[in-house]
Amino acid sequence: MNIVILSRNIGLYSTKRLVEEGVKRGHQVEVIDPLKCEIIIEKEQPKIYYRDRYLDYVDAIIPRIGSSVTFYGCAVVRQFEMMNVFTTVTSDSIIRSRDKLRSLQRLTKAGVGMPKTVFTNYSRDVEEVINSVGGTPVIIKLLEGTQGLGVVLAETKNAAESVLEAFNGLQARVIVQEFIKEAKGADLRALVVDGQVVGAMKRQGKEGEFRSNLHRGGSANIVKLNEAELKLAMQASRALKLPVCGVDMLQSDRGPLLLEVNSTPGLEGIEKATGRNISRSIITYIERNYK
Template sequence: MNIVILSRNAQLYSTRRLIEEAEARGHLVEIIDPLKCDIIIEKEKPTIFYKNRYLDYVDAVIPRVGASITFYGCAVVRQFEEMGVFTIAKSDSILHSRDKLKSLQRLSKAGIGMPKTVFTNYSRDVEEVIKYVGGTPCIIKLLEGTQGLGVVLAESKNAAESVLEAFNGLQARVIVQEFIKEAKGADIRALVVDGQVVGAMKRQGKEGEFRSNLHRGGSAEIIKLNTDELKLAMNAAKVLKLPVCGVDMLQSGRGPLLLEVNSTPGLEGIEGATGKNIARAIITFIEKNRK
């Protein structure tokens, strides 16, 4: 097969691993920067022009579209879809997962547990918003934040009010979430491939840090999920129509609670923590499903 990986950096761990596993299984792999693609829209002949050639020979696409280029990256993925090319993540699914508010609304309607969450349109009644999530401490998140950026732990009512008022003054859209004390600064990342969990790790924030992101100095270890955690991960992937994704959740006294779903999860942390070949599982998924 001719497989295209949409990525702006061929040296990233996840991109390199996907190349290795695809080539090991006899596939031809090409790294393409989505921002350098020209989308040709023509009656009954949609195509993509890239570096003086048409990409009309591609069998499958692996989108590694960063959050900063979501709009154009998804437009390129959508064009491949119109060309009949198989993709491990549909453009609409990537867009929905990147919209934290929309994805939480869909997931909550589907009965998936999550921390109490409030979104408000620059409300002046900050005290009431804080009360909705059970008071302080509480988590305040920018809707556009990634990798732990734009996430604040407000430990007191005054701190929460100050942060919310500051964000409101900047007209930055935020959500306020319940703080799950029993999680103790840790969360779980489950990697779903073809609708099944193929690996899971528990990420622990460094001392004094409530965010567990590995990019922020957290550590990770392999974990065996219980039945409820497995069910949550697979249901979340199904609701957002993402056969390949990372599902982040917290362990709480009332069961697992969903944090978010990542449509282009990194492979370095999960492969390192679990020792499992996630990249190979993704390539196998493409082989199985590409028509």
């Protein structure tokens, strides 16, 4: 099979591992920068031109589209779809997952548990917003934030009001969520491939840090998910139509609560924490389904 990994950086751990496992399985694997692809739109003849050739020989793609290039990256994925090329995640599902508000609305309709959440259109009644999620402390998140950026813990009413007023003044759209104290700065990341959980880790924020992101100095260890946690991960994957994704959740007194679903999860942290060959699982998923 000819497999293309859509990635802007061939040196990234996730990209390198997918190349390694694809080659081991006997496939031709190529890394292509989606921003250097030219989309040719013609009646019944969709094409993609890259550097010196047409990409008309590709059997399957693995999108590794960064959030900063979502628009053009997804346009390239969509063009491959028009060419009947198999993709591990579709362009629509990537776009759906990147819109935090839209994805939370779909997930709650599907019955997925999550922290109490409020979104308003720059409401001046910030006190009511805070009360709606149970009072302080609260988590305030930028809709466009990634890897823990644009996430604030407001521990007092005055702090929450000040942050919300500041974001409103900048016309930055945010969501406000209840703070799950019993999670103690930790969360769970489940890696789903082909609708099944193939690995899970518990991420713990460094001392004094409420965000558990590994990019922010957090640590990770393998964890065995219970039945409710497994169900939530697979339910979230189905709701957003993401057969390959990372599902982040909190452990609370009322059961697991979903934080977000990542359509391009990093593989380094979870492979090292669990010892599982997640990259190989993604390649074998393509083998089972691309035709």
